[in-house]
Amino acid sequence: MPYTTLATSDTPALVIYLxxxxxxxxxxxxxxxxxxxxxxxxxxxxxxxxxxxxxxxxVAPRYRLAIYAYSDQVYDVLGGVRTIDEVARWGSxxxxxxxxxxxxxxxLQAERLxxxxxPHMLDCPAPLVCHMTDGEYTGADPExxxxxxxxxxxxxGNVLVENIFIADGLxxxxxxxxxxxxxxxxxxxxxxxxxxxxxAMSSRLPPSYRSVLNESGxxxxxxxxxxxPAETAELVGLGFQMSAATPTRAFR
Amino acid sequence: xxxxxxxxxxxxxxxxLLRFAAHPTARGMPHGLEGREATVYELAGGHRRWALKVFxxxxxxxxxxxxxxxLRPLAAQPGLLVCDRLVLSPHDHRxxxxxxxxxxxxxxxxxxxxxxxxxxxxxRRSFDRLTSLRLAQGLANVLARMEANGQSHCxxxxxxxxxxxxxxxxxxxxxxxxxxxxxxxGFLEPPDVAAGSPGYAHPSGTDGSWGPLKDRFAGAIxxxxxxxxxxxxVREASSRESFFxxxxxxxxxxxCMVIRKALNVGxxxxxxxxxxxxxxxxDVNGCAPFSEWAAAIYEQAxxxxxxxxxxxxxxxxxxxxLATADRFERRGERxxxxxxxxxAQRMAVPxxxxxxxxxxxxxxxxxxxxxxxxxxxxxxxxxxxDGGLIPWSQVSSGxxxxxxxxxxxxxxxxxxxxxxxxxxxxxxxxxxxxxTTSQVGATLAWALASMGLACLIGIxxxxxxxxxxxxxxxxxxxxxxxxxxxxxxLVAGWLWSSGIIPDARSGAVLGALAGLIASLGHNSLIGGxxxxxxxxxWSTISAAGIWYLATSITWNLSxxxxxxxxxxxxxLLTGLAHILFLQVAREVEF
Numbered sequence: 097m098p099y100t101t102l103a104t105s106d107t108p109a110l111v112i113y114l115x116x117x118x119x120x121x122x123x124x125x126x127x128x129x130x131x132x133x134x135x136x137x138x139x140x141x142x143x144x145x146x147x148x149x150x151x152x153x154x155v156a157p158r159y160r161l162a163i164y165a166y167s168d169q170v171y172d173v174l175g176g177v178r179t180i181d182e183v184a185r186w187g188s189x190x191x192x193x194x195x196x197x198x199x200x201x202x203x204l205q206a207e208r209l210x211x212x213x214x215p216h217m218l219d220c221p222a223p224l225v226c227h228m229t230d231g232e233y234t235g236a237d238p239e240x241x242x243x244x245x246x247x248x249x250x251x252x253g254n255v256l257v258e259n260i261f262i263a264d265g266l267x268x269x270x271x272x273x274x275x276x277x278x279x280x281x282x283x284x285x286x287x288x289x290x291x292x293x294x295x296a297m298s299s300r301l302p303p304s305y306r307s308v309l310n311e312s313g314x315x316x317x318x319x320x321x322x323x324x325p326a327e328t329a330e331l332v333g334l335g336f337q338m339s340a341a342t343p344t345r346a347f348r
Numbered sequence: 349x350x351x352x353x354x355x356x357x358x359x360x361x362x363x364x365l366l367r368f369a370a371h372p373t374a375r376g377m378p379h380g381l382e383g384r385e386a387t388v389y390e391l392a393g394g395h396r397r398w399a400l401k402v403f404x405x406x407x408x409x410x411x412x413x414x415x416x417x418x419l420r421p422l423a424a425q426p427g428l429l430v431c432d433r434l435v436l437s438p439h440d441h442r443x444x445x446x447x448x449x450x451x452x453x454x455x456x457x458x459x460x461x462x463x464x465x466x467x468x469x470x471x472r473r474s475f476d477r478l479t480s481l482r483l484a485q486g487l488a489n490v491l492a493r494m495e496a497n498g499q500s501h502c503x504x505x506x507x508x509x510x511x512x513x514x515x516x517x518x519x520x521x522x523x524x525x526x527x528x529x530x531x532x533x534g535f536l537e538p539p540d541v542a543a544g545s546p547g548y549a550h551p552s553g554t555d556g557s558w559g560p561l562k563d564r565f566a567g568a569i570x571x572x573x574x575x576x577x578x579x580x581x582v583r584e585a586s587s588r589e590s591f592f593x594x595x596x597x598x599x600x601x602x603x604c605m606v607i608r609k610a611l612n613v614g615x616x617x618x619x620x621x622x623x624x625x626x627x628x629x630x631d632v633n634g635c636a637p638f639s640e641w642a643a644a645i646y647e648q649a650x651x652x653x654x655x656x657x658x659x660x661x662x663x664x665x666x667x668x669x670l671a672t673a674d675r676f677e678r679r680g681e682r683x684x685x686x687x688x689x690x691x692a693q694r695m696a697v698p699x700x701x702x703x704x705x706x707x708x709x710x711x712x713x714x715x716x717x718x719x720x721x722x723x724x725x726x727x728x729x730x731x732x733x734d735g736g737l738i739p740w741s742q743v744s745s746g747x748x749x750x751x752x753x754x755x756x757x758x759x760x761x762x763x764x765x766x767x768x769x770x771x772x773x774x775x776x777x778x779x780x781x782x783x784t785t786s787q788v789g790a791t792l793a794w795a796l797a798s799m800g801l802a803c804l805i806g807i808x809x810x811x812x813x814x815x816x817x818x819x820x821x822x823x824x825x826x827x828x829x830x831x832x833x834x835x836x837x838l839v840a841g842w843l844w845s846s847g848i849i850p851d852a853r854s855g856a857v858l859g860a861l862a863g864l865i866a867s868l869g870h871n872s873l874i875g876g877x878x879x880x881x882x883x884x885x886w887s888t889i890s891a892a893g894i895w896y897l898a899t900s901i902t903w904n905l906s907x908x909x910x911x912x913x914x915x916x917x918x919x920l921l922t923g924l925a926h927i928l929f930l931q932v933a934r935e936v937e938f
Contacts, residue, residue, distance in 0.1 A: 102546060104546070104588060104589055105470065105588035105589050106587060106588045106589075106593070140352060143352070143374075143377050143380070144382065146371065146374045146377055146380070147380040147381060147382035147387055148382045150371070150374075150379075150380065150381045150382075151381060151464055151466040151467070151470075151506070151507035151589075152381075152463050152464035152466055152467035152470075152507065152510075153372045153373065153379075153463065153467060154373060154467050154470050154471065155371075155373050155374055156470055156588070156589060164737070165740060165743075169736065169738050170736060170737055170738065171737075171738050171739065171740040171742075171743055172737045172738065172739050172740060173740040175739060175740075175741075181373065181374075184371070184373060184374030184375065184377065185373060185374065185375060186375065187375035187376050188376070189740070191740070192743070194743065201736065205736065205737055207675075208737075211672060211675055211676060211679075211684070214668065214669075214672045215669060215672060215687075215688050215691050218665040218668060218669070218695075219665075247671075248671065248672070248675065249667075249668050249671060250665070250668045251665050251668055275405070310406075311384070311404050311406060312350070312404050312405065313404060313405030313406065333350075
């Protein structure tokens with residue numbers, strides 16, 4: 097059954113974050129800037145990974161992370177792939193808004209990284225690429241690059257691509273209670289054309305991930321996709337939680 | 349938002365003020381441990397340490413109040429200190445639970461100092477024989493006592509066995525945590541019983557059923573691990589988070605050989621038989637009772653050999669490597685593709701279909717044109733292999749600076765062209781101006797002049813905005829600029845010629861209209877995502893000001909001089925205004 101390999105120290109999960117740091121990330125989302133909300137959500141996701149990797153006083157290297165921030169260029173925030181215990185020792189990264197949104201470049205860098213990593217992680221959980229953006233790309237169309245990524249596979253399953261789209265009024269009806277929200281599926285009405293593009297670039301939420309999230313009180317349905325219409329800070333947070341939902345030993 | 353405490357934040361429980369302690373190895377995070385049902389936080393209060401267990405929503409059950417009452421008397425039993433607990437029920441702790449709904453039915457209990465058995469395995473912490481003996485005997489005694497009382501922990505694993513004896517000699521060497529699922533006579537079966545933890549679960553799944561014998565298999569593995577740990581061969585052979593991987597349980601794997609040998613040689617045949625009994629048991633009932641383990645620890649016994657079973661490599665792994673090699677080949681990185689194929693060949697069973705496919709692919713690649721030299725062996729952080737990837741530490745304001753430089757260059761180029769054209773074509777422009785005004789009237793002459801200038805400014809803007817503009821939209825962008833200038837000129841010219849605004853203020857009207865119309869049109873082409881409104885306001889106001897200034901200065905000059913100086917000034921000032929705008933409105937992405 098795909099996506100059931102547990103994230104352990106021997107078989108760590110690889111999560112690649114592609115974070116849009118274009119200048120519009122300086123705009124407000126609630127009482128903070130979008131960038132501040134994203135950094136807080138990323139910090140919460142890292143914290144969740146740390147908690148899931150701590151069983152005493154140590155943090156086990158159950159997750160391996162790469163964080164690419166992209167604007168006109170793609171920036172390597174962690175200086176390569178780092179284990180969660182390393183990231184935990186350094187503390188959360190800090191980012192600032194830059195300029196444009198070269199999304200395709202970010203996906204191409206993710207592909208480069210995955211091609212190098214896959215031969216070394218055949219026993220590991222399928223890698224996850226978590227892409228966060230707040231608007232339409234500049235430069236080349238990222239859809240084909242994202243779809244290419246989704247065809248890469250290891251025995252546990254194809255590479256998962258998640259999209260967190262920070263924008264207003266994406267859905268026909270607001271998500272008033274994230275815990276009761278069933279998620280976006282192929283039939284969900286989306287008002288924004290780019291949101292439709294991102295949906296096409298999003299993997300289906302694997303049952304094992306759904307189980308981990310629903311254990312925490314959420315209500316994702318069978319056909320939910322790995323896409324979050326992040327209209328509020330809470331939904332941004334949920335998007336990043338999803339990226340940390342690779343089953344670990346604790347969830348067997 | 350889910351409960352997310354900060355380091356050193358306070359929690360008032362009754363009359364106790366507790367403080368969230370920092371994670372010992374994760375910077376800036378509270379010390380938290382997440383399991384299947386809950387996250388446990390370490391807190392400090394008074395001279396003691398506390399553990400706060402915050403359950404996930406589906407495990408926040410009213411039964412926790414009753415089970416807490418039932419568990420509390422067990423705290424007097426060796427190894428069950430955490431049964432001394434308090435549940436934060438909405439009834440008894442209304443104020444706290446109202447403030448923090450996620451704390452409903454959270455449990456407060458003593459924090460047990462000392463590493464977990466999981467910690468010891470993770471760090472390959474070395475023990476001498478005496479320590480192994482003390483810890484294993486402690487665990488066997490705790491479990492034997494529980495078994496005699498008809499109790500079982502029901503989720504025994506490395507993280508749930510704490511070793512305070514390694515920190516405080518005077519303490520009982522072993523304490524169990526995560527006791528909510530305990531099976532005790534008179535307790536009701538919990539709704540979600542853990543199926544067993546990887547590395548400790550009986551393959552039959554019989555330890556998935558709640559009952560007094562449920563610990564037997566996991567306990568047998570734990571005692572064996574602890575006893576064997578004083579043998580360096582066992583420590584070296586261990587998997588990362590438990591000695592065995594779950595897939596190895598009850599198989600004749602190399603690790604089984606190692607630990608069995610260590611038990612037999614180090615602790616005698618009777619201990620080894622207890623292990624064998626568990627390892628071969630069809631279900632948990634077939635495992636040795638803990639009283640037998642406790643008695644057997646010191647006895648000698650004979651050694652039994654086990655055979656190796658080579659692990660089978662999944663065909664899917666070979667397929668994944670083939671696909672990866674494919675991708676490298678498509679990218680022209682043939683050396684990397686060959687390297688991946690070599691890995692696939694090593695994994696494939698010789699002469700199998702997979703092996704033949706991999707061999708054929710490798711041969712075809714090697715016979716092809718020259719290969720590139722990039723290696724994939726050392727993964728992760730090699731920045732040189734990441735074309736175009738820049739360390740975040742090198743981020744500076746360079747992006748904005750380079751954008752500004754491009755702007756200045758574009759607008760300056762247009763200005764220079766205009767200045768030269770005015771100088772060279774002065775007589776022609778003069779006669780053209782006079783002819784146009786007489787032929788089409790002053791209004792249209794205004795419109796044509798402003799359209800031409802707006803067109804040139806549009807070109808300069810399009811150069812600056814080129815990253816935000818799809819190539820097919822760039823012409824439309826310039827056309828919109830020109831039409832906006834024309835429209836502004838038409839209105840301003842009419843206002844001037846009809847005497848409604850007979851002075852330089854008509855230039856302000858022209859600029860305002862041109863700026864407004866152009867920026868609205870540009871927004872739709874750029875696909876703005878924020879900052880659009882600012883751009884419209886700025887464009888309208890700055891264009892009005894710039895055009896007013898230029899018109900005022902050149903109002904009394906000849907046609908050529910007015911056109912030339914005005915155009916050059918407007919172009920340069922517009923460029924500067926754009927740069928200023930980009931500095932002020934950093935959320936605008938052009």
